[in-house]
Amino acid sequence: MxxxxxxxxxxxxxxxxxxxxxxxxxxxxxxxxxxxxxxxxxxxxxxxxxxxxxxxxxxxxxxxxxxxxxxxxxxxxxxxxxxxxxxxxxxxxxxxxxxDLLTEPTAELAIGLAIGLARHVRQGDAYMRTGDFAGWRTHFYGTGLHGSVAAVVGLGQVGSAIIQRLQGFGCARILGVDPGAVLEGVEASSLDVAMRQADYLFVAAPLTASSHHLVSDTQLGHARAGQLIINVGRGSVVDEGAVLRALQAGCIGGYAADVFGCEDWQLPGRPRCVSPDLLALDNTLFTPHIGSAVxxxxxxxxxxxxxxxxxxxxxxxxxxxxxxxxxxxx
Incomplete structure (x- = not known):
């Protein structure tokens, strides 16, 4: 037998x-x-x-x-x-x-992270739990997707699904950063142009040799004032150290992520954890890789x-x- x-x-x-x-x-x-x-x-x-x-x-x-x-x-x-x-x-x-089964829930989470970061949901929730809420007051003002310029880096399945959702929010312009793809209704853009013009930058690119630390000190130094970056692709497509420096210097408005460099096991010298300094910043929003957690x-x-x-x-x-x-x- x-x-x-x-x-x-x-x-x-x-x-x-x-x-x-x-x-x-x-x-x-x-x-x-x-x-x-x-x-x-x-x-x-x-x-x-x-x-x-x-x-x-x-x-x-x-x-x-x-x-x-x-x-x-x-x-x-x-x-x-x-x-x-x-x-x-x-x-x-x-x-x-x-x-393809991870595409839709990951795109949904990307939009959720963008709204949560832009509208200070994390801070608002913490404030409500202090017991100090006594009705409407003029604080926690943020930004909205309506009328904004949004850019998506990586126009594969997830990036395309993010764009489909953005189109329902009334963005003024949607930029697509991907030399290998063209989508109807999306302006083809370089990363440099997207960094300079986008209010929201969604990162949905896979991790490859050419995309490692694609978003780095160089690009972040030219980012549009107040830009919010949302990463649901792979952690190491974004240089988390550079993001920390950009946030501390006020070069960008905030960073949200569901993916982190410490998860990219095959990379030599990868960080062993998410930076405590990054976690300590108020203008960040993180989820523990739950893009497909439906x-x-x-x-x-x-x-x-x-x-x-x-x-x-x-x-x-x-x-x-x-x-x-x-x-x-x-």
């Missing part, structure tokens, strides 16, 4: 998805709310046929060498910069992602990752593969 495949799941998933996967193999799942240490994942991967991976994981040559039976890594995410595509291909391992969406993401695993275990091509290891094997 042949051995059943082992399916390694590095974070707890819905019971419905567990049941589906269990039909096709033995499940080894992390029941803890905390991620396994990397050494523990490598140890467990030694006998794994499939891995369902998440944002906190990193798949590279070291892990792949330790997992001789591995056939597929199914990422329950869209941005796969922590996963080495070439190493998976060279090792004969399928690598798949979830390409219950129905998370379930759909897990189901999609499970689809990719099940396809490979049944001898088929995973529907959302981003590599072609069979070409190497051939």
């Amino acid at each position: 042949s051995k059943r495949p082992k399916i390694l799941v590095t974070q707890r998933i819905h019971e419905e998805v567990q049941r589906r996967l269990s039909v096709h193999g033995d499940l080894d799942m992390n029941d803890s709310p905390d991620p396994w240490p990397r050494a523990e994942i490598i140890r467990r991967a030694a006998s794994a046929t499939a891995i369902m991976g998440f944002m906190t994981d990193q798949v590279d040559t070291d892990l792949l060498h330790a997992a001789p039976d591995l056939e597929v890594v199914a990422c329950a995410l869209k941005g796969y910069d922590n996963y080495d595509v070439d190493a998976c291909t060279q090792s004969g391992v399928w690598l798949s992602i979830v390409p 219950r129905a969406v998370r379930l759909a993401i897990e189901q999609s990752a499970a689809d990719n695993i099940i396809a490979v275990l049944m001898g088929k091509t995973p529907p959302n593969a981003i590599n072609a290891p069979e070409q190497i094997a051939a």
Whole structure:
């Protein structure tokens, strides 16, 4: 009798998805709310046929060498910069992602962060909890999206979805910063022009070698006075140290983010935490990477990752593969 495949799941998933996967193999799942240490994942991967991976994981040559039976890594995410595509291909391992289910909720959160930052929601909530509220007073004045100039950096699925939502707020102009894309009703712009003209700058670009610290001291030094920057792409697309300096110097009006440089595990010298100095500033607003944290969406993401695993275990091509290891094997 042949051995059943082992399916390694590095974070707890819905019971419905567990049941589906269990039909096709033995499940080894992390029941803890905390991620396994990397050494523990490598140890467990030694006998794994499939891995369902998440944002906190990193798949590279070291892990792949330790997992001789591995056939597929199914990422329950869209941005796969922590996963080495070439190493998976060279090792004969399928690598798949979830390409579109995160788009809508992430775009919604981007708009929410922009409004929360611009309208001082964080400060207003804190004030209400002091017990000092005695009715309307003339404070906490902010800015609005209506009549503003908004720029979106990165016009992929998330960036395009942000623009669709901005179009309903009556922005005076919407600028798109992406040399590889043109959208109807959106003014094509360079990053330099967007920095100088935009009241709101939304960052929705993936992390690549060319986008690392795309928003840096140079660009921030020319930012429009009072500009609000909202990052829902990847943390290291924005230089957080440069943002701190720009905020302290009054070069920009505020910074909101759902993604952070400390999450970009593959980058040498990455920060190990969000800067306490950045957290201490009043004109910042942060959420703990909850762009896709909508219950129905998370379930759909897990189901999609499970689809990719099940396809490979049944001898088929995973529907959302981003590599072609069979070409190497051939």
